Amino acid sequence: MTVQDVETDTFAHDWQEWHNGHEARLADPHGFLAITNLHWLQETPERFPDAPGAWSTGPDGVHVTLAEGEELILDGTPLHGDHTFGPIPERASLYPKAGNASIEIAKRGGHDILRPRHPENPLRVAFTGTPTYTPDPRWSVTGRYIPFPEPRPTTVGAAVEGLHHVYDAPGRIEFDLAGEHLTLTVFNGHEPGTLTALFTDTTSGHTTYAANRSLHIPTPTPDGTVHLDFNRAANLPCAYTDLATCPLPPTENHLPVAIEAGQKTPLERA
Template sequence: MPGEQGKASTEYVSEESALAEHETWRRERWEEVSGPRGLAATTVLAKITESEQTIPGVPGHWSPPTAGSVRFTATSEDGVSVAGEPVDGTVELASRTSIEFHDGRFGIVGVYDGMGALTVWDPHAPTLTRLKEIATYPFDPTWIIDGEYVPAPADRVADVTRLTNPPSKDTIPAPGDIIVELNGERHRLVAVEYATGELLLVVFTDSTSGSATPGIGRWLILPKPEGSTVRLDFNRAIVPNHVFSDLFPCPLPPAGNHLPLRVEAGERGPVHADE
């Protein structure tokens, strides 16, 4: 029940200020999902690992990076441009190079750890055009709670299943646990690295999972704590990227990351035009 969740945050913020901050966060979150480079507009997430590789739905041929650049070959008939210039032949594309397609799609090339990658967004993708909103629970300041951060050994990893087709197994660095008290009971959640280790990701399920919220759980994304206290704002629990585009290989919750109560805070799920 509201007001009974756990130990409130020791950082004093008025309810009015907290609500205003939350509304700003919601607007930014909506842009992250529905903007031109939003999650719902993503139609290609490809790794470039082989010479003269083809990518389904994308013209041309791609080769892994050499000297930090991906090699791309296309003809003028393919209708691909880089920096406004049509590609007719072979070009070297450095990381963060933008690329445009004749049908209005656009993308960006990446180079990560010596491997090439391509992300493409489509402003006409049904996953985007049908999306009306993200349903959420009403903001409730009693779901802003202080937890305890317990660092783990430096080499600890969490075994997770990723939502690929078919599902795949993976290990993710898991630098610490978060202990949170809810309704008088202590719960321990494994936190994994997120965004190249700069943030922590807590993937959890609760008693709303599979009914009011996705069965694959929800996420809390947190800055790495500098001390033993971590602020958890369950109003910012988000649904995984996978619910907006099944291209995203999101992790399922690590074993044990279940809260045996209804976390009626944060996002509930996408709402589409035909629903």
């Protein structure tokens, strides 16, 4: 076996581990495929068929009134009767449990929402996996991160019509791919120092999901060098369910090339 064979095997093995992790999180008993509804909370209390209690929102945050015999458990503490969860920050969530369900309480686009997650949801039970392109090292490239003088508040649309998200964009990345010089505006990633790019390309709406894909980008080196592996271009939850509020890419992140790498359109959208 040659050194090149070893490197190719390692590349494929690392990609498969990444893909398996994505699939496991998606199909978790309380993952996005388990969501049964998206409830927009109002000031008037309302009951829902997939969550215990009467729910409302107001200046003091999300409130629930649990009837006799109803219970939620939050961080190991049983909740009964009236309970106020307080204001929830944008893009944050709480996950009280109700039996085998998880009742997500969240704020998205300035609105308080409720998203019950039931393991027996048919979308989750029927999930068989996400189709992908075969991983290929030619879609793994080096780029240059260029920070903005100040983070730029960037408003983007959402998978839910009429909803908008605002992110602080710390900079952009320039790179060459498929014979083109390209640029992506990036947002901060989940781990400190990392970055995230939301994008579409000319495969979007054909072999890949039309609205968006996401690329995790490791922390740039001190000179701004970054690694972009489009084999790990991932679907967001809205690719699988209409009950997600995923952000759309900034206008400038619609790339004029066919990136035939990463995850394809889920079978659920075929």
